[in-house]
Amino acid sequence: MKAYVKSDIQNGIGTIEFFHPQSNSMPGSQLRNLASEIEKLGNDDEVKVIVLRSAGDRTFCAGASFDELISIKDSETGLEFFSGFAYVINAIRKAxxxxLARIQGKAVGGGVGIASAADYTFATEFASVKLSELAVGIGPFVVGSAVERKVGNSAFTQMAINATEFQTAEWAKEKGLYADVFETIEEMDASINSLATKLANSNPEAMKHLKRVAWEGTENWDELLIERAKISGELVLSEFTINAINKFKAK
Incomplete structure (x- = not known):
């Protein structure tokens, strides 16, 4: 199957689904399409609440596309790629x-950032998390802002430093990343549908103001996340990072 981002609107609930054959990894085009779809539904008066999900059972999002990372040859291209995660996070923030995010399986790197940026995140017990960026010579500079906002500096730093180890879904729930963790996808989906339906019938103006309050203090993220993307865009050109990515791809 080819990569896609698609959306559907039913009864005031806008559902966005993305897929990539390589464990739902994110090339730049996929990130731009996802950000665009979030922005589109965010501006659609028919939509009262957005549900963000990926296809498949065991991996929500594997983060940045290694194939695209290794193809970056200059800082401008690096900035453009890493800005993709900034666009997705800011699209969620400004909607x-x-x-609501549906995390059915593992979330790695940028996938953790997307899960953290959501306003309310559901997960299964298979949805372990890992910020793997340091292990390939870069760092979670862009998504780190969203992760730190959700789990706090201590838990964010733990994940960022211990970049090769997964933390369990229960750990993520304890730190505030996940609101609920379920044994099965079916139980999770029933809970998501229940909350989404309630929100679709809630006061849109009240929810708009509540979201603005929840995101207070992030007004500078349009500039901040691009500044962070520049750091990753330069680091990805280093010999260390190129060798590290190639080792990961060879596994």
Whole structure:
């Protein structure tokens, strides 16, 4: 199957689904399409709440596409690529509707950032998390802002430094990343549908103001996340990072 980002609107609930054959990894085009779809539903008066999900059973999002990372040859291209995660996070932040995230499986790197940026995040017990960026010579500079906002500096630093180890879904729930963790996808989906339906019938203006309050203090993220993307865009050109990515791809 080819990569895609698609959306659907039913009864006030806008559902966005993305897929990539390489464990739902994110090339730049996929990130731009995802950000665009979030922005589109965020501006659609028919949509009262947004549900963000990926296809498949065991991996929500494997983060940045290694194939695209290794193809970056200059800082401008690096900035453009890493800005993709900034666009997705800022699209979620600026949407006037609540974004509910469905994390059915592992979230790695940028996937953790997307899960953290959502306003309310559901997960299964298979949805372990890992910020793997340091292990390939870069760092979670862009997504780190969203992760730190959700789990706090201590838990964010733990994940960022211990970049080769997964933390369990229960750990993520304890730190505030996940609101609920379920044994099965079916139980999770029932809970998501229940909350989304309630929100679709709630006061849109009240939710708009509540979302603005929840995101207070992030007004500078349009500039901040691009500045962070520049750091990653330069580090990805280093010999260390190129060798590290190639080792990961060879596994």
């Amino acid at each position: 006037t509707k609540f974004v």
